[in-house]
Amino acid sequence: MAKTQTPADRIAELRQRIDDANYRYYVLDDPAIPDAEFDRLLRELQSLEAEHPDLVTPDSPTQRVGIAPSGTFAEVRHAIPMLSLGNAFTDEEVADFERRIEEKLGRRAPKFSVEPKLDGLAISLRYENGRFVQGATRGDGATGEDVTANLRTIKAIPLQLRGTGWPAVLEVRGEVYMPLEAFRKYNERAVKEGGKVLANPRNGAAGSLRQLDPRITAQRPLAFYAYAVGIVEGAELPPTHSQTLAKLREWGFPVSALNDVVAGAEGLLGYYSGIGKRRESLPFDIDGVVYKLDDYEGQREMGFVSRAPRWAIAHKFPAQEQSTV
Numbered sequence: 457m458a459k460t461q462t463p464a465d466r467i468a469e470l471r472q473r474i475d476d477a478n479y480r481y482y483v484l485d486d487p488a489i490p491d492a493e494f495d496r497l498l499r500e501l502q503s504l505e506a507e508h509p510d511l512v513t514p515d516s517p518t519q520r521v522g523i524a525p526s527g528t529f530a531e532v533r534h535a536i537p538m539l540s541l542g543n544a545f546t547d548e549e550v551a552d553f554e555r556r557i558e559e560k561l562g563r564r565a566p567k568f569s570v571e572p573k574l575d576g577l578a579i580s581l582r583y584e585n586g587r588f589v590q591g592a593t594r595g596d597g598a599t600g601e602d603v604t605a606n607l608r609t610i611k612a613i614p615l616q617l618r619g620t621g622w623p624a625v626l627e628v629r630g631e632v633y634m635p636l637e638a639f640r641k642y643n644e645r646a647v648k649e650g651g652k653v654l655a656n657p658r659n660g661a662a663g664s665l666r667q668l669d670p671r672i673t674a675q676r677p678l679a680f681y682a683y684a685v686g687i688v689e690g691a692e693l694p695p696t697h698s699q700t701l702a703k704l705r706e707w708g709f710p711v712s713a714l715n716d717v718v719a720g721a722e723g724l725l726g727y728y729s730g731i732g733k734r735r736e737s738l739p740f741d742i743d744g745v746v747y748k749l750d751d752y753e754g755q756r757e758m759g760f761v762s763r764a765p766r767w768a769i770a771h772k773f774p775a776q777e778q779s780t781v
């Protein structure tokens with residue numbers, strides 16, 4: 457610690473450097489400092505906070521792993537239901553989906569926000585004044601389980617939003633998943649040490665997130681991609697989904713670099729075949745791609761049928777042989 461620096465200043469500086477390193481590593485996928493340096497910073501912060509417990513706050517990177525709370529998960533109602541997506545399996549079904557939108561909106565080749573469909577677990581994260589306050593599983597779309605303590609252990613999920621201009625209340629929806637390489641390494645170690653071997657990355661993510669003890673979740677290699685927003689209070693969002701995703705990236709959320717904006721049925725099918733060709737080499741399991749009409753005005757006009765939106769659809773790939781142990 458520099459001579460002039462107070463413990464509080466040093467703690468603030470360490471937190472900033474650790475948060476920046478996490479952001480670079482988990483969100484930008486562009487690590488800035490070597491792991492050993494990161495561990496040293498975290499150890500110094502942990503010992504400083506141990507000496508000054510009054511300076512510890514919930515958004516400190518040392519507070520990601522809590523202790524086992526109660527025996528069950530509380531219920532969380534999703535004020536804005538977490539949607540399920542209709543599925544398309546053929547090019548014709550995609551063409552029909554796009555044509556219905558052209559006809560209803562009276563537009564030619566509307567713009568779509570497109571992305572890979574990760575094979576993980578859908579969750580919703582609530583931020584108040586930029587601080588992560590609650591996270592829940594999708595459940596049945598209307599009610600999920602409160603898994604806040606477990607989500608806090610995932611370093612790709614910001615405890616405090618970055619940048620500026622975020623709403624007073626912001627709900628971010630996304631997918632928790634287990635990267636394939638991390639899944640394999642975890643299982644190799646589990647086999648060697650007699651730990652729990654995970655059947656496949658998707659079940660690994662779901663099982664890890666629904667552990668009653670966050671210390672177990674903290675040992676599981678979980679990642680996260682944001683893909684939508686729910687409640688937004690106290691600020692206007694941009695007029696399109698793709699611009700909102702760019703804002704989420706600015707505020708500290710990982711957003712897939714494979715996302716794109718395309719026009720019309722041709723653009724959709726071109727994206728689908730492009731991702732299809734890369735599927736085997738992606739670092740995570742996907743089971744299709746997601747097409748969303750990009751402008752929110754058009755989404756409102758299209759509305760929903762039962763719980764699935766008319767303005768979005770998942771175009772699925774043929775089932776892939778499961779990643780075996």
Ligand SMILES: Cc1ccc2cc(C(N)=O)cc(O)c2n1
Pocket residue numbers: 539540541571572573574575576578631683684746768
């Ligand atoms: C509205 C909605 C619902 C489920 C989703 C699921 C995924 C996914 N599994 O990656 C991506 C999305 O953009 C989604 N969007």
